[in-house]
Amino acid sequence: MIEERYHHGDLRQALLVIAKQQLTSQGFEALSLRAISREAGVSHAAAYRHFPNKEALVAALACAGFEQLAAFVEAEVMQHSADPREQFFQCGIAYVQFALNNAPLFRVMFGVSGVDRLQYPATHTAAQASFGVLVGTIQRGQAAGLIGAGEPRQLAFTAWAAVHGLATLALQDQITSQQGAIDSERLVRNSAKLLWNGLKYGQT
Amino acid sequence: MIEERYHHGDLRQALLVIAKQQLTSQGFEALSLRAISREAGVSHAAAYRHFPNKEALVAALACAGFEQLAAFVEAEVMQHSADPREQFFQCGIAYVQFALNNAPLFRVMFGVSGVDRLQYPATHTAAQASFGVLVGTIQRGQAAGLIGAGEPRQLAFTAWAAVHGLATLALQDQITSQQGAIDSERLVRNSAKLLWNGLKYGQT
DNA sequence: ACCTCTATGTTGACAGTGGTAACATTGCTT
DNA sequence: AAGCAATGTTACCACTGTCAACATAGAGGT
The missing domain is CATH 1.10.10.60 (Homeodomain-like)
Known part of the structure; x- marks a missing residue:
């Protein structure tokens, strides 16, 4: 005791x-x-x-959030180690799922409070690390010849942005589909297919 | 006086x-x-x-923001009435530009403060209207045979999410490229090309 | 012209907040 | 054992959102 x-x-x-x-x-x-x-x-x-102040506490919260996000996405992706395409999809699905299941935390992570992430190195590197998961997936896709040429970080950024946009918009219109919950998987698959088609041809 | x-x-x-x-x-x-x-x-x-309270004031601010956004994007798009593809690109470019040039307002518009938009009908419809600009662009693209089949609202949503993600991420890492300003146009064009490739083949 | 009613603005209060300074306690280090 | 740095506490400040009670202005009916 x-x-x-x-x-x-x-x-x-x-x-x-x-x-x-x-x-x-x-x-x-x-x-x-x-x-x-x-x-x-x-x-x-x-x-x-x-x-030092409340903002720092929030930044630390965000930092932990990024670590949690990276771990979650990585775990989900690793369940589909065979198929790079499915890995890519899972990346997005897991990301949006995380956002919906941890809405307030997600908002804190992404500048809700206008926290200048660069002032909190730990938070910033944690964010970068979570980004790294996606970069890795893209690189494996390229290695497997399923994704066209292109700087992987840039491709990853585009993909990240697409999924991040889905997540934040879904979070916002809470009940877009007038049903109780958003079918996040369907939502992401629709976008991911589109992106995947684009990626196949590289970024010309 | x-x-x-x-x-x-x-x-x-x-x-x-x-x-x-x-x-x-x-x-x-x-x-x-x-x-x-x-x-x-x-x-x-x-x-x-x-x-009635501070939140309502903020919601009204967001409402005005959406109207301003819609007007700005529409104006930019209309400068390229000839080419649907370029219209599509301009849509995204203008969107991100607006976000970067009106960062705090943009944050207020998008749930910074966890404002439940559904509780503020005016704000909600203004948001829908700004979304409509993009839907229109997609429809024109389809009419011109440049965008494959698919429910335009769904395609628009995907595109919107992609661009919105770019905007919010760009807003966050304020100086991603270590240079003073982000080259938002290049940023968007990279993504938009990718999306456009995907769109050509429809959403299968 | 007056009178009343409602919309709008003011004053004063309350509880709660982030932040700071001065003081108290603890427990490691020598 | 002494002292010192780390950690907590108390008391205060300025500020905030919100409410209730009161004041004023202006519009409409008589």
Whole structure:
């Protein structure tokens, strides 16, 4: 049993965990350093020993989000190691799924709050890393001769943008299809097929 | 010369104008009803006679943004009335340009603040209307036999998502290319070519 | 011309926020 | 054991969104 002690142990981590809970349950607007500290059983100024300001806390949240995203997408992609085309599709499907299942976190990751990512190197590199998963998929596609020539990073960027757009727009019109949930897989497959056709011919 | 009078005349509009100024100059985070009212030379509660709350003011801002976006894209597209393919490209180029030139407004338009657009019908229809510009372009492309078969709204959605993704990602990594400004036109053309290739073959 | 009603604006309050400074406690290091 | 840096606490500040009670202006009916 944990004693009530003056020093918390790992307050920074605890704050992040609670912040993520509050984020997913209450949304970004309701995120408050004071509420988080309260929940952590700590005074409202304690957080400032671990984060220079609220923005930094949010940036750390985003950082963790990117790591989670990369791990999730990579895992999904690896289930289809045989077929590069299917890998490519899964990349997008997993991405959108993640966005829909972690809407508030996703919004935080992508500049909701106008956080200048370049000011938070950890967050920035985590974002780059998650991008790397897609680049890898593209490269395997090229190696297999299924994707035409082209700078892989640039192709990946295009593909990323397409899927990212789907994710954010889907997130927005919450119920585009007037049914309860969006069929994200169908949504992505439609776009991905189109992109894949384009990719076959390279970027001329 | 305008007298100092008790009733402002058209306070609602004045507030929106000032809000937009503050938004573009100070960013979304700094947007405050009180500051806006102050600037309008009016008490801090006056705004509540015209907007039920801050969110509504922001929604109205977004609404105006969508109208501006639609007008801008349409104007750019119409300069290339001859060539449907070039129209399609211009659509995307104009879209990204708008996003980069009106970054804070663009962020407000797209769920920055988790505003539930469905709760603000005016905003929602304005958004739909701006989407309509792209649908029209696709339809003209199909009519000219340059774009394969497919439900135009669905194709448009795919294209929109691709471009929207480019815009938001570009907005985020502000200086992706380590140069001062992003060459948005080149960025979009790369993607658009790819999409266009895909579109030629329809969505099978 | 007056009177009333409604739209609009004002004042003053409240709870909650992010942030800072001054002080308290803890536990590692020497 | 002493001292020092890390970590928490308390008290405060300016600011925010929002509401209720009050004030004023202007439009319409009489």
